[in-house]
Structure formats: structure tokens, C-alpha cells
Amino acid sequence: MVTVWHEPRAADAPPIGRLDWLVAGVLAAAAVVESVARPDLPWRPLVTVFTLGLIPALLWRRRGPLIAVLVGWGVAGLLAILQVTAHTQDLGLYAMSADLILLYSLVRWGSGREMVVGTAFVTVVVALGMYASAAGWADVFGGTVLLLLFVALAAVFRYRADLWRRQRHEIRNHERLALARELHDTVAHHVSAIAVQAQAGRVVAGVQPEKATEILAAIESEASRTLTEMRTMVRVLRADEAVALAPQPGIADLPGLARTGATPVVEVSLDDSLTRLARPVDAALYRLAQESLTNAVRHARSATRVEIDVRREGDAVRLRVSDDGQADPGPAPKPGFGLLGMAERAQLLGGSLSAGPGAEGGWVVEAVLPGEALA
Structure with a gap:
């Protein structure tokens, strides 16, 4: 079986909810507390403002994952450039780790093109940050593993969502086939009975008018039952209507x-x-x-x-x-x-x-x- 990677649309992503606002609030509080607790941080007001600038990206990370990554990791890249040009160390708040959430959102909600562009951008920013901090091989390895862990976690959840979506689609197809089969069995039976009665009515209409009247009444009753059963099946397809379901014969x-x-x-x-x-x-x-x-x-x-x-x-x-x-x-x-x-x-x-x-x-x-x- 070939697994097709689902390309999500903006409508597939859930709207901004309470969890998003909670994450944004935690980031803002953490940035302010850390800024107060680290008075020796170079360019502390500017770094704090940059960190708080991640809040819109966190709120929009599901609707526009690529834009959120470009904003969030762009801030990290800008701080890395300032760190290189100012020849300073440890420029940035630990709250900037929220960029990992943006990377997760890119793989979880982004399209294939967005993932390629976003991961390439993140790779450049990470390389620039490691160069600015003169990271050793152990730091490079640990940081790479951490990024890959978030990417893998997002890929797993994305695959599970795609699998659930395909299963739901298959269930709907089975339900449509079952309804089509029931509709065919029911309507074909009643229509055949109507056709037979109509043929008999045409034969006896000239010689036995009273018999023809009985046949017409039978045709009317059969047609009414057919319409009733068809309407019941159609109502089943409408989620906004309550249907009183009768047991199957x-x-x-x-x-x-x-x-x-x-x-x-x-x-x-x-x-x-x-x-x-x-x-x-x-x-x-x-x-x-x-x-x-x-x-x-x-x-x-x-x-x-x-x-x-x-x-x-x-x-x-x-x-x-x-x-x-x-x-x-x-x-x-x-x-x-x-x-x-x-x-x-x-x-x-x-x-x-x-x-x-x-x-x-x-x-x-x-x-x-x-x-x-x-x-």
C-alpha cells in the first residue's frame, strides 16, 4: 500500500484556541522573569523585545507555519548576527527555545514546499548560532539531535492524523456503498411491483374497471412506501436533521x-x-x-x-x-x-x-x- 502524504490546507488547521493563548502567555511571562533575573545580559531591553516578538508567531503557527518559522527563527538569526558582530557571548534568553515549537508546527501543519523552505532556513540559522557561540562537537551533536527529535515527533503526529483521515474517508465510502445497496434493493423491489401492477391494470382496464381501480390503489400505496423509504435514507445523510430510525426488516x-x-x-x-x-x-x-x-x-x-x-x-x-x-x-x-x-x-x-x-x-x-x- 502506498502512503500519500497529505498536503494540509489552511482550513485543516484548528483555529487559535485557549492552548495557544496559554503558550503565548507562558512565553511572555518567562521572557519578562528571565530578563529581570539576568541583569548582566547584554542588550537586555532589545533581546527582551525580540523574544516577546515571538508571541504573534506562536499564535499563528498553525495557520501560517512557514511565516511563523521565518519570524521566530529570523529573530534567532538576527541575535546570532549581533552576537558575532558585537563579539559577545550568551546573547539571548532561554525563552527563545520556543522556536522549537515553531519547528514542530512547520512539520506538523506545513505543506511540502513550506517544509523544504522552512527547514533550510532553520538549518542556516542553527549553523550561524553554533558558529556565533563557538559550540563544540558535543554541543553540535546534542543540538542536532534535539531538532531532529522535534521534527520526528511532528512527523509522527502528522502521519497519525493522515491515517485517521484516510480511515474516516474509508468508513464514509463503506457507508455510502451500504446506503446505495439498501436504496437499490428497496426501490428496485417497489418499482418492479408498481410496473407489474401497471401492466395488469392496463390489461383489465377495459373489461373490469373495478379491478383496475383496485390495482391503481395498490400502485399508489406501493409508490407511497417507496417515497417514504427513500426520504428516510436521504435524511440519514443530513446531520442537521433528527431521524426516527425504524428497525431493518x-x-x-x-x-x-x-x-x-x-x-x-x-x-x-x-x-x-x-x-x-x-x-x-x-x-x-x-x-x-x-x-x-x-x-x-x-x-x-x-x-x-x-x-x-x-x-x-x-x-x-x-x-x-x-x-x-x-x-x-x-x-x-x-x-x-x-x-x-x-x-x-x-x-x-x-x-x-x-x-x-x-x-x-x-x-x-x-x-x-x-x-x-x-x-
């Missing part, structure tokens, strides 16, 4: 798919031992049966009967949906999105799904969910 709702007053007739057969199923298995069995019925109604030629049979076989549950339609000669057609979604739904639970022409004609869909998925 399961095996107990399968008898509602049965019908005898239209063609094809739908028969539902359930095993009495189908109890204590886990909720994902229960919902999956219903959706698989619903989608299989939809496919049979839409695609089975001259089908007069569709049978839905669910039973327990050992530690597994088997769903079988078959029709008595006429199968087209030749190889089986390429599976569409409906069959692919059904197979994915079964595989997510560790099960399997098969679909194809039956031995005695028609089309058969079989799904088996393993015992591990049961409660």
Missing part, C-alpha cells in the same frame, strides 16, 4: 412479500427453527430474498410462480429463491449490479451466493450464511 417480514392476486404468485416458506439470528444475518436474508424476487418479477419470462424458501441446515441458513420462468438458451448472462450487491452482502457475513438456471427450468438464487454469523 428481517425474516419475520418475509411473509409480507407473498402474494396471490397477481402474476407471478409469490410463495414464502420458512423453517420453524429460524430463531435467534444475529441482526445482520436477519436483515441480509430479507434483502437477498427481496432482491431475488425483484429480479424474478422483472426478468423471468412467462413466470407464474416464485418460491422463497428459508431453512436452517446444520449450523448454516440457506435461502433459495426460484421461479418457473423460461430460461434463455446459451451461457448465463453477465451478472448485473443487483447480483453483485447480493454477493457482496453475503460475503460480508462470510457466506456465499450463487445464481443461475435451475435444473427443471427457471432461475434459482441460493445464499448460504455460515454458522459463525449466527447468534
Whole structure:
């Protein structure tokens, strides 16, 4: 897997908060206290003002990390130049160590270009400071390790934030796929029922007007249920609206798919031992049966009967949906999105799904969910 380094935008950085003001306040207090406690410090008023000048950089370090580094480390570089030109030692307050926070912010929040420019600038300033203080090899090594430690710490937190962002994106993608699958299963089933009822209404409209009226009422009821379920799914995507979520249908709702007053007739057969199923298995069995019925109604030629049979076989549950339609000669057609979604739904639970022409004609869909998925 290739890890993509996230390039943050200004909107990704959090706004100035209480912690930022607390850090700035601590820096200001430390600079004033240290300035009072070190009366022998050369150019003490100027050094104190320069140190207090880091406060805006600390407050803006997340929104503009490169600018903050240029300001903060620029002050350190200017003090190093003054130290070299004035031939003095120890020019600067220990509170200037706050520059390390700016270096951390550069790696944590800056873009790739900002990190390159900022780290190059910091390297030059550090080299100039070590030259001004005539640092030995031990000081050079210790200072380098300290800087690299802050850089590594910032890189770790940045990577963790990127990883969390990618995981959240993947979770959202899975949720979108699940909603798309639910929408397809639900709407396809209802629309197929509406189409069948409309075809029947057109046939009987001329000879049995009262029957056509009943069919129109059934179409209206089916369309209303479709709109209700679609609106419920759309509201789930809106965070600003409270949604009263109903439980997903399961095996107990399968008898509602049965019908005898239209063609094809739908028969539902359930095993009495189908109890204590886990909720994902229960919902999956219903959706698989619903989608299989939809496919049979839409695609089975001259089908007069569709049978839905669910039973327990050992530690597994088997769903079988078959029709008595006429199968087209030749190889089986390429599976569409409906069959692919059904197979994915079964595989997510560790099960399997098969679909194809039956031995005695028609089309058969079989799904088996393993015992591990049961409660």
C-alpha cells in the first residue's frame, strides 16, 4: 500500500484556541522573569523585545507555519548576527527555545514546499548560532539531535492524523456503498411491483374497471412506501436533521412479500427453527430474498410462480429463491449490479451466493450464511 502524504490546507488547521493563548502567555511571562533575573545580559531591553516578538508567531503557527518559522527563527538569526558582530557571548534568553515549537508546527501543519523552505532556513540559522557561540562537537551533536527529535515527533503526529483521515474517508465510502445497496434493493423491489401492477391494470382496464381501480390503489400505496423509504435514507445523510430510525426488516417480514392476486404468485416458506439470528444475518436474508424476487418479477419470462424458501441446515441458513420462468438458451448472462450487491452482502457475513438456471427450468438464487454469523 502506498502512503500519500497529505498536503494540509489552511482550513485543516484548528483555529487559535485557549492552548495557544496559554503558550503565548507562558512565553511572555518567562521572557519578562528571565530578563529581570539576568541583569548582566547584554542588550537586555532589545533581546527582551525580540523574544516577546515571538508571541504573534506562536499564535499563528498553525495557520501560517512557514511565516511563523521565518519570524521566530529570523529573530534567532538576527541575535546570532549581533552576537558575532558585537563579539559577545550568551546573547539571548532561554525563552527563545520556543522556536522549537515553531519547528514542530512547520512539520506538523506545513505543506511540502513550506517544509523544504522552512527547514533550510532553520538549518542556516542553527549553523550561524553554533558558529556565533563557538559550540563544540558535543554541543553540535546534542543540538542536532534535539531538532531532529522535534521534527520526528511532528512527523509522527502528522502521519497519525493522515491515517485517521484516510480511515474516516474509508468508513464514509463503506457507508455510502451500504446506503446505495439498501436504496437499490428497496426501490428496485417497489418499482418492479408498481410496473407489474401497471401492466395488469392496463390489461383489465377495459373489461373490469373495478379491478383496475383496485390495482391503481395498490400502485399508489406501493409508490407511497417507496417515497417514504427513500426520504428516510436521504435524511440519514443530513446531520442537521433528527431521524426516527425504524428497525431493518428481517425474516419475520418475509411473509409480507407473498402474494396471490397477481402474476407471478409469490410463495414464502420458512423453517420453524429460524430463531435467534444475529441482526445482520436477519436483515441480509430479507434483502437477498427481496432482491431475488425483484429480479424474478422483472426478468423471468412467462413466470407464474416464485418460491422463497428459508431453512436452517446444520449450523448454516440457506435461502433459495426460484421461479418457473423460461430460461434463455446459451451461457448465463453477465451478472448485473443487483447480483453483485447480493454477493457482496453475503460475503460480508462470510457466506456465499450463487445464481443461475435451475435444473427443471427457471432461475434459482441460493445464499448460504455460515454458522459463525449466527447468534
